[in-house]
Amino acid sequence: MTDLSKFKQETSEWLEANCPASMRKPQSRNEGVFGGKKFNFPSDDAKLWFDLMVEKGWTAPQWAKEYGGAGLSSDEAKILNKEMDRLSCRKPLIGHGLWMLGPALLEYGTEEQKREHLPKIARGEIRWCQGYSEPGSGSDLASLRCKAEDKGDHYLLNGQKSWTSDGDKADWIFCLVRTNDEGRKQEGITFLLFDMETPGITVRPVPLITGESHFCDTFLDNVKVPKDQVVGEVGKGWSVAKALLVHERTMMADIEKNMPKPKYSVDDYAKNYLSMDENGRLQDGLIRDRLAQHMMRDEAIKLTQKRAFEEGMAGDFDMRVATIFKYIGTEEKTNKDTLITDILGMAGAGWDKENFSSDEQTKTHEWMSNKALTIAGGSSEVQLNVISKRALGLPEI
Amino acid sequence: MPLALNEEQRMLRDTARDFLQNDAPVNLMRQLRNDANEKGFSEELWHKMIEMGWPAVAIPEQFGGLGFGFIGAGAILQEAGKTLANSPFFNTVALGAAAIIHGGNEDQQQSLLPKIAEGELTLALAHEESNHHQSHGIQCQAFIDGKQLTINGNKKFVAEGANADLLIVSLRTAEPSNQNDGITLALIDPSTDGIKINNVNMIDSRNYAHIDFSNVTVSTESIIGERHNSQRLLDKTLDHGRICLAAEMLGGAQAMLDKTVEYLKDREQFGRKIGAFQALQHRAANMFAELEIAKSAVIHALAAIDENQDLAVVASSAKTLANDCYRLITDEAVQMHGGIGLTDEMDIGFYLKRCRVSIQSLGDSGFHKNRFAIINKF
Numbered sequence: 001m002t003d004l005s006k007f008k009q010e011t012s013e014w015l016e017a018n019c020p021a022s023m024r025k026p027q028s029r030n031e032g033v034f035g036g037k038k039f040n041f042p043s044d045d046a047k048l049w050f051d052l053m054v055e056k057g058w059t060a061p062q063w064a065k066e067y068g069g070a071g072l073s074s075d076e077a078k079i080l081n082k083e084m085d086r087l088s089c090r091k092p093l094i095g096h097g098l099w100m101l102g103p104a105l106l107e108y109g110t111e112e113q114k115r116e117h118l119p120k121i122a123r124g125e126i127r128w129c130q131g132y133s134e135p136g137s138g139s140d141l142a143s144l145r146c147k148a149e150d151k152g153d154h155y156l157l158n159g160q161k162s163w164t165s166d167g168d169k170a171d172w173i174f175c176l177v178r179t180n181d182e183g184r185k186q187e188g189i190t191f192l193l194f195d196m197e198t199p200g201i202t203v204r205p206v207p208l209i210t211g212e213s214h215f216c217d218t219f220l221d222n223v224k225v226p227k228d229q230v231v232g233e234v235g236k237g238w239s240v241a242k243a244l245l246v247h248e249r250t251m252m253a254d255i256e257k258n259m260p261k262p263k264y265s266v267d268d269y270a271k272n273y274l275s276m277d278e279n280g281r282l283q284d285g286l287i288r289d290r291l292a293q294h295m296m297r298d299e300a301i302k303l304t305q306k307r308a309f310e311e312g313m314a315g316d317f318d319m320r321v322a323t324i325f326k327y328i329g330t331e332e333k334t335n336k337d338t339l340i341t342d343i344l345g346m347a348g349a350g351w352d353k354e355n356f357s358s359d360e361q362t363k364t365h366e367w368m369s370n371k372a373l374t375i376a377g378g379s380s381e382v383q384l385n386v387i388s389k390r391a392l393g394l395p396e397i
Numbered sequence: 398m399p400l401a402l403n404e405e406q407r408m409l410r411d412t413a414r415d416f417l418q419n420d421a422p423v424n425l426m427r428q429l430r431n432d433a434n435e436k437g438f439s440e441e442l443w444h445k446m447i448e449m450g451w452p453a454v455a456i457p458e459q460f461g462g463l464g465f466g467f468i469g470a471g472a473i474l475q476e477a478g479k480t481l482a483n484s485p486f487f488n489t490v491a492l493g494a495a496a497i498i499h500g501g502n503e504d505q506q507q508s509l510l511p512k513i514a515e516g517e518l519t520l521a522l523a524h525e526e527s528n529h530h531q532s533h534g535i536q537c538q539a540f541i542d543g544k545q546l547t548i549n550g551n552k553k554f555v556a557e558g559a560n561a562d563l564l565i566v567s568l569r570t571a572e573p574s575n576q577n578d579g580i581t582l583a584l585i586d587p588s589t590d591g592i593k594i595n596n597v598n599m600i601d602s603r604n605y606a607h608i609d610f611s612n613v614t615v616s617t618e619s620i621i622g623e624r625h626n627s628q629r630l631l632d633k634t635l636d637h638g639r640i641c642l643a644a645e646m647l648g649g650a651q652a653m654l655d656k657t658v659e660y661l662k663d664r665e666q667f668g669r670k671i672g673a674f675q676a677l678q679h680r681a682a683n684m685f686a687e688l689e690i691a692k693s694a695v696i697h698a699l700a701a702i703d704e705n706q707d708l709a710v711v712a713s714s715a716k717t718l719a720n721d722c723y724r725l726i727t728d729e730a731v732q733m734h735g736g737i738g739l740t741d742e743m744d745i746g747f748y749l750k751r752c753r754v755s756i757q758s759l760g761d762s763g764f765h766k767n768r769f770a771i772i773n774k775f
Binding site (some may be wrong): 052137143267270271276280281283288289291292295296297299300303304306307311312313314319321324327328341381383384385387388391392393394396397 | 400
């Protein structure tokens with residue numbers, strides 16, 4: 001037996017023996033394990049599973065052992081990942097530290113920074129949040145103005161960060177600040193790490209239209225940050241931030257994988273909630289047309305992802321096609337959410353928990369929360385700019 | 398099912414692209430239109446296609462074909478769509494050969510398919526009876542008496558109807574019952590007594606004909622597929638046509654997108670290239686995205702033919718997406734070119750016209766979404 005097939009067998013046996021049954025079911029929106037000082041585990045099994053995996057170093061399997069990982073090779077990590085998928089094991093730990101800051105530190109951090117922060121991330125001791133957007137800097141992130149003044153041994157921060165996800169639950173923040181006002185706007189940006197307990201920080205959760213508040217406004221008022229907490233070079237924070245964005249996409253895909261498969265397809269909703277005529281066709285001709293159109297397009301988008309992969313393997317892929325996925329995928333997703341709530345009618349507009357089924361509540365919630373999909377991570381309009389420039393070669397505006 | 402072309406299919410596509418760009422540019426189509434050519438295609442071009450073996454691409458190897466499958470035929474049609482190159486290829490292969498491959502008896506396959514592969518036989522499907530595509534409700538009637546079939550009725554808008562060597566005609570031969578659907582397909586020589594063929598000039602300058610059958614008698618040996626029970630064969634044949642037509646339409650849409658983007662980079666107004674205006678950039682970007690997802694639906698459907706899968710859902714999806722994106726792109730091509738887009742000197746009008754006829758041929762999006770909904774029981 002080769003080393004890899006031995007590893008596969010041992011991994012599979014260990015997972016079978018140690019992963020609690022309840023951790024092998026799809027997880028709901030509120031069951032993610034983010035870790036951190038303020039974190040309450042959603043269940044005893046979640047805690048047990050987390051502890052066992054931390055012990056193995058398998059929360060960050062490819063990180064070196066001295067950084068809290070297991071030092072697995074990429075082949076071994078792939079095997080672990082595949083076995084966890086095969087057995088439907090949940091991720092024992094998720095979050096910004098593990099998926100975004102960790103990889104960025106490995107690439108840009110000093111040895112001291114790595115030894116200080118990576119083990120705490122891998123062991124779920126510190127939960128991280130991200131301080132990028134500002135009230136005046138959304139799609140145009142590079143225009144950010146949060147000011148970091150050089151005070152010799154530290155920076156003095158003043159400004160405001162928006163959309164700090166779970167800022168009220170996080171222990172530390174990785175943050176983009178402006179250290180230089182001159183030259184290209186991308187060049188005066190620096191990537192900083194600091195403790196959310198530092199004096200001068202105020203965090204205020206922002207209630208969203210869903211009634212939840214995952215995001216916070218973070219106010220920085222004369223916040224002192226030691227200079228050794230800069231990641232990468234001063235003024236080169238934009239490169240670090242861009243490298244992080246790649247990891248954000250991996251994270252989104254991983255989270256998606258753990259989500260429960262939807263109980264009903266869109267046409268199930270139509271059949272369950274709407275009247276049919278004597279020929280078994282939906283009486284509402286407009287919904288019928290939208291439904292057919294959506295199902296065809298949804299399938300065509302999935303096929304396009306598959307085609308891109310296969311053409312890539314065959315060396316016949318037109319790279320320009322890669323620019324369309326964020327745009328067309330999120331537009332169709334929000335179209336689907338709107339279609340489902342239209343099909344539900346008043347049942348797709350309920351607020352209380354007594355008069356609406358949990359599925360109806362979920363669909364109503366998704367219709368609202370998924371509006372973020374065409375905005376976050378580069379809005380549809382930004383994506384269209386990208387397609388125009390990179391795929392079609394149209395001139396700068 | 399594969400969504401990427403294999404090496405042989407890519408070579409076929411690249412050869413077809415080079416050949417058609419050189420030997421069948423849009424100007425060839427313009428010339429045919431200027432000459433009011435009744436055939437609507439160039440015999441010389443068709444002979445070159447035959448020399449290259451194109452009629453044989455989708456014919457199985459045991460009948461003298463090349464066995465590239467319909468992915469191969471689709472690749473050729475996409476390239477043909479780019480230059481609006483017309484020939485008997487589509488109607489002969491995508492409709493005619495499909496009916497014989499799936500419905501013909503051994504004798505018919507042995508005698509007809511090699512001839513198609515050699516380019517010695519062209520076919521057309523005489524099916525429509527009204528202004529709108531229908532797959533059911535055929536009125537054109539035939540009575541079977543012993544070994545004789547007597548046909549009365551009218552077929553409309555038969556593509557290549559006045560050109561083809563033989564017609565495949567959809568006929569009502571019986572009332573539908575539990576045992577049969579009442580439909581029979583027959584292969585008929587258009588020079589048979591009682592057949593009257595009237596050319597119909599359409600905006601795409603291709604050949605269409607209304608065909609009247611008045612007491613036309615032919616032998617029952619001309620029947621393809623099951624007697625009184627060939628609705629499924631007809632649907633399958635039509636699905637081959639819908640998918641292949643969608644492939645041709647993608648080519649046209651691609652050519653119009655490319656031409657429009659080129660114009661946006663060239664034309665200046667208000668002191669800058671109009672392609673620098675975001676109002677146009679976003680629309681062009683959307684056209685690109687729509688075309689790419691339509692391509693996937695069409696390639697998937699072509700692969701479904703070759704893998705002998707059920708075609709109804711994939712054919713209706715492919716034709717709907719091709720219809721919608723070809724219309725979007727040709728309409729936007731005219732709008733973004735401005736007034737010049739409406740002049741005969743530009744080629745855009747040819748694509749606009751071909752697009753309109755293609756959308757109406759073998760089912761518009763309303764037809765196909767309705768069919769998709771029925772299959773999915775809603």
